[in-house]
Amino acid sequence: MMELPIAGAIALFLALVVLLLSLNLTSLWKWWIKAGAIVLTLSGIVVLYFVFTGVIGWASTGAMPERFSLLATRIVEPDKMTGAPGHIYLWIEEVDDRQIVIGPPRAFEVPYQVE
Incomplete structure (x- = not known):
């Protein structure tokens, strides 16, 4: 596709x-x-x-699937010296209700937020 x-x-x-x-x-x-x-x-x-x-493989900032299987993560914390914001990178596969993979792996980027 x-x-x-x-x-x-x-x-x-x-x-x-x-x-x-x-x-x-x-x-x-x-x-x-x-x-x-x-x-x-x-x-x-x-x-x-x-x-x-x-x-070409850049992490998407769009909406993630409702159900997915997490393959890998990378957390980049905010840099206080430069003021650069942090990010969380997720590599996921979309799955259906029975946990069967229905799509290829995709990379997503979400903002780093301290709660």
């Missing part, structure tokens, strides 16, 4: 590159249209960055 987001991201990038090249190399359009195409292409690259961070 991971192939679809990667293929979509690559297709988006290629479409933006072709658009930019066609507008800036062969058209007689005004400079502000060409500048808009450059801004659109750069925006697409930023979108691709966020798409790929969700695909």
Whole structure:
């Protein structure tokens, strides 16, 4: 299932590159249209960055499954010297009501909070 987001991201990038090249190399359009195409292409690259961070294994900050099996944890405590916040990293597998794994392992990041 991971192939679809990667293929979509690559297709988006290629479409933006072709658009930019066609507008800036062969058209007689005004400079502000060409500048808009450059801004659109750069925006697409930023979108691709966020798409790929969700695909290539970075820990997700999204909602975790309701039922899961915990595989591993890593706790990064807040740094008082630099003021960096702490995080808890969880590697989990989603399970059903009978504790049968129904999805591949995923990494999640939750904020470190002292209660």
